Amino acid sequence: MTTPAPAGVWIITPGHTPTRFPSARASGADVALVDLEDSVPPAAKPDARLTARAFFTNPLPADTALGVRISTPTTRDGILDLAALAEYPDRPQIVLIPKVESPRDIDIVAGALDTPDHAPHLYALIETPRALENLPAIVRAARIAGVLFGTADYATATGCSKAWEPMLHARSALVASAAAAGIPAIDSPFFDLDDLEGLRDEAERVKALGFAGKSCVHPHHLDVLTKVFTSTGEEIAAARAIVAAAENAGGRIVRVGHQMIGPPMVQAARSLLARAAARTTQEVTA
Template sequence: MRSKLFVPGGRPELFAKALAGAADALSLDLEDSVLDTMKAQARALVAAFVASDEAREAAKLIIVRVNSPDGEYFEDDIRAVARDGLGLLNLPKIETAAALRQAVQAIEAAEQENGVATPIRLLVNIETPRALAHAAAIAVADPRVAGLQLGLGDLFEPHGIDRADRANVHAAMFTMRMAAAGAGIFAVDGAFADIDDTEGFMAEAGMARRLGFIGKSCIHPRQIALAHAVFAPSPEELAMARRVVAAAREASETGRGAFTVDGRMIDLPFLKRAQAIVATAR
């Protein structure tokens, strides 16, 4: 998931266009992009799209960001979209492991009501200071949690934290990435609001990639190609990774537990990284 494109849930004219676009994943939004007066209509539109043959057969990960679990729209949202075929359910404003487990109880009830066969995986937003402080506990709170997503706008803006200072961004990214790594789940970067600031987008995405994030959220189709460029392995990285994977295969076949590639001793962490790079290239 190098790129995840946000699509406003109240804009059905964008659904098919986004589905035909280049993003690896689509995130249909029922939260911030939808006015309160439009929540019910957007919910119905998104539910119908997620259940459509076009969405089910598309080679894209389909995600729905619902409204906050402590708000009035959450239960209606999950009853509408918690269906077989939904790729990930994106939960905003989760601040503690207890809050996550409480939300899961409501999701389980909606799944049972809708006859969902396989529990829906969760992408949990880390977007408040309290959430960042509890990110490691949130990440392991339930086996449904597939990944964490960083939300720097909500995390920084209300508290006067300068996002232009890369040290601030790195600190938040590193903390969340370690929480995800400890749980064995993925981390994905949040959105970058200035659509015209290509340099800023790529700098922030590049930092995320170097920290092991799998991709970045996009709020405009123009950002998709930028995300793909940043999160694609370089030819040198890919060539090295392929040599490591090939050497590991040969070592296994000859009963050797340790081996070197280009003078470097390779153990399991290096092999896992190489395998991930090769998988991304595919």
């Protein structure tokens, strides 16, 4: 993969409602996905596969990467989704693969969609206990670009609630495995559409855990998520100061403001600056 995997704020829109496509594409989210899986009723899936191709037609939005969530690739619907995607004249930049439980699921999608001219970013949707058990192998799949956590299906599979405490272990394990593999982790949507304070609280908590972004299913949540996951000017300035001080210190521990700065803080500052630079590059080149 020659370009960084997209992170930040994701919005997901149903594939059988093309009237929503323009607003999703123009939402300003870092990633907009058209969904062929859970949000599409079974009877509407054949039409959705045809309709969704319009989501990727030119002109492409300036600041938003476009992708698709397919059905589970080992099911009939997943196979039909992959066959349809392979024939799209304009290809998605991202493919989100649900119910991933082994590297094989990613290999199947790569085998179906990769061509000499195009290889989409493949994100694994982690939403079952078995997936959590197999995370060390999943995150090291040859073609994986990132992971996304699915709280709703995980809560159903384990019999727990979607509240913060029951989800904390799974979220922490996901972030740790993704960090070990050097790939981004994106958090699940927040499902109470009107509780913006709850959304902000959860978004700030998952960012503090190490998630690189969070998804949503309604434009009403975009403003809050964008504010949480976009580095502020003050954060960027502080990161630049840390990196500059470290470079001038020749590897020694150094004080910046009220903090003693060592290698882990310097690496975190460099990562923040790299993400900010990648976002700027995407905006300029899109």
